[in-house]
Amino acid sequence: MSTLHHRNRPMTGRDPHEPARTATPLELLFDLAFVVGFGVAGEQGAHLVAEGHVAAGVIGFAFSMFAICWAWINFTWFASAFDTDDWFYRVTTMVQMVGVVVLALGLPDMFGSLVEGDRVHNEVMVAGYVIMRLAMLVQWLRAARQAPEYRATCLAYARTLVITQIGWLVLAVAPVSVSVFFVGGVLLGAAEMAGPWLAERLRTEGPGQRSTPWHAHHMAERYGLLAIITLGEGVIGTVASLSAVVHESGWTLDAALVALAGTGLTFGLWWTYYLTPDAEMLHRHRERSFVWGYGNIAVFAALAGVGAGLHVAAYYLEEHSHVGAVGTVLAVAVPVLVFLVVDHVQFGLLTRSFQALHVGLVLGAVAVLAAAVATAAAGLPMSWSLVLVMLAPVVIVVGYETRGHQHVARLLGQGSGQEKGA
The missing domain is CATH 1.20.1070 (Rhopdopsin 7-helix transmembrane proteins)
Known part of the structure; x- marks a missing residue:
C-alpha cells in the first residue's frame, strides 16, 4: 500500500496474516x-x-x-x-x-x-x-x-x-x-x-458472508496499547495522592511510600496484563476472539478504576473526603481485585486451560488486599495500606516468573514462555 499519497483506495479487506502488522x-x-x-x-x-x-x-x-x-x-x-x-x-x-x-x-x-x-x-x-x-x-x-x-x-x-x-x-x-x-x-x-x-x-454459505479479516497480532497489540492508556490514570492518581501528602506534610516518609505505592502498583498491573499470550492464542483460535475482546472491557474498566481509586485516596489525604480510611483503601483495592480476577479468567477462557497455581496466586493477592484494608481499619497511615495494595500484583508476577511461565510454555508448545504480543 502506497504511503506517498492518501487518495481513496478500495476498501477490500486487509490480509489477516500480513507480516509485521503493527498499530498505525x-x-x-x-x-x-x-x-x-x-x-x-x-x-x-x-x-x-x-x-x-x-x-x-x-x-x-x-x-x-x-x-x-x-x-x-x-x-x-x-x-x-x-x-x-x-x-x-x-x-x-x-x-x-x-x-x-x-x-x-x-x-x-x-x-x-x-x-x-x-x-x-x-x-x-x-x-x-x-x-x-x-x-x-x-x-x-x-x-x-x-x-x-x-x-x-x-x-x-x-x-x-x-x-x-x-x-x-x-x-x-x-x-x-x-x-x-x-x-x-x-x-x-x-x-x-x-x-x-x-x-x-450466525452466517450462511451465501455470498458476502465471510468473516471480517482482522489480524490477531495487530489486535493483541491494540488492546495492549489501550491498557497502557488506562494505566496512565494510575500515574495521574499517584501524582494527585503524592501532591496531597507533600502539600500537607512536605517530603516525608509517607510521601515516599505513596510515590512507591502508586508507581509500583501501576507497574505491577502492567506486568500482570502482559503475562497472557494473547497474540499467539488468537492467531491459533480465532473463534475465541469474542470472549477475549468483550472480556477486556472489564479489564480496562478495572485499570481505569485503580486510577480513580487513587484520586479518592488524594481526596482523603487532603481531608476533603466523606469516606473513611477503610472506604478509601477499598476504592483502590476493589478495582485491583477485579482486574486480577478478570485477567485470570480471561487467561483460562482464551487458553482453555486451568491451573491450580493461578487460583493460589489470586487467593494470595486477595489476602494481601485484605491485609491492606485491615491496616486501614487499625488506624495505620494510609501510605502503608497503599503499599500493601501495591504488593497484590507482585504476588502474581512472582508466581508467574518462578513457575507460571512453564505452564504458558506448554500451552504454546515451546521451550520457554512467551510474553503477550510476541
Whole structure:
C-alpha cells in the first residue's frame, strides 16, 4: 500500500496474516482522544465517591467505561480488517475523535444527575456517542459496497448500529428516571454486543458472508496499547495522592511510600496484563476472539478504576473526603481485585486451560488486599495500606516468573514462555 499519497483506495479487506502488522500512527492518535474520556470518567467517579455518593459514582463510572470502551472496540476491530489510510478513512476517524471529546464533555452532567436522582441528563454524552457510531456506520457501509465478499457481514453490523442508535437517542430525549435509563441502557448495551456476534457467527454459505479479516497480532497489540492508556490514570492518581501528602506534610516518609505505592502498583498491573499470550492464542483460535475482546472491557474498566481509586485516596489525604480510611483503601483495592480476577479468567477462557497455581496466586493477592484494608481499619497511615495494595500484583508476577511461565510454555508448545504480543 502506497504511503506517498492518501487518495481513496478500495476498501477490500486487509490480509489477516500480513507480516509485521503493527498499530498505525492514526490508530495511536485515535487512542489519545480516549485519554480524555477515561480521565473525566475517573475524576467524576472519584469525586462522587469521596463525597459519599458511592453507588452513583460506581454506576456512573461503569456506564461511562462501557460507552467509551465499546466505541473504541468497534473501531479497532474494523480498522484491523479494513484500514485503507486514505483521506476519507482519516476524516471519518477524526469525526469519531470529535465524538469522544463531546462524550467526555457530557459526563459531568450525567454523573451529577445520578446524585439528584430525578432523571438522567445524558443528552451531551449520548450525542457524542452517536457521533462516533454514525461515523462508524459510514465505514461499515463503505466496506459493504467496496468488498462484496464481506457485504452481508458488514451490513449486519450496520443494521445493529442503526437500531441501537435510535434506542440511545430515545433514552437521551425522553424524560426517564435513573432506573429506567439504566435498564434501557443495559438492554441496548446487550444489543450492541450481540450484533457483532451475530454478524460474524450466525452466517450462511451465501455470498458476502465471510468473516471480517482482522489480524490477531495487530489486535493483541491494540488492546495492549489501550491498557497502557488506562494505566496512565494510575500515574495521574499517584501524582494527585503524592501532591496531597507533600502539600500537607512536605517530603516525608509517607510521601515516599505513596510515590512507591502508586508507581509500583501501576507497574505491577502492567506486568500482570502482559503475562497472557494473547497474540499467539488468537492467531491459533480465532473463534475465541469474542470472549477475549468483550472480556477486556472489564479489564480496562478495572485499570481505569485503580486510577480513580487513587484520586479518592488524594481526596482523603487532603481531608476533603466523606469516606473513611477503610472506604478509601477499598476504592483502590476493589478495582485491583477485579482486574486480577478478570485477567485470570480471561487467561483460562482464551487458553482453555486451568491451573491450580493461578487460583493460589489470586487467593494470595486477595489476602494481601485484605491485609491492606485491615491496616486501614487499625488506624495505620494510609501510605502503608497503599503499599500493601501495591504488593497484590507482585504476588502474581512472582508466581508467574518462578513457575507460571512453564505452564504458558506448554500451552504454546515451546521451550520457554512467551510474553503477550510476541
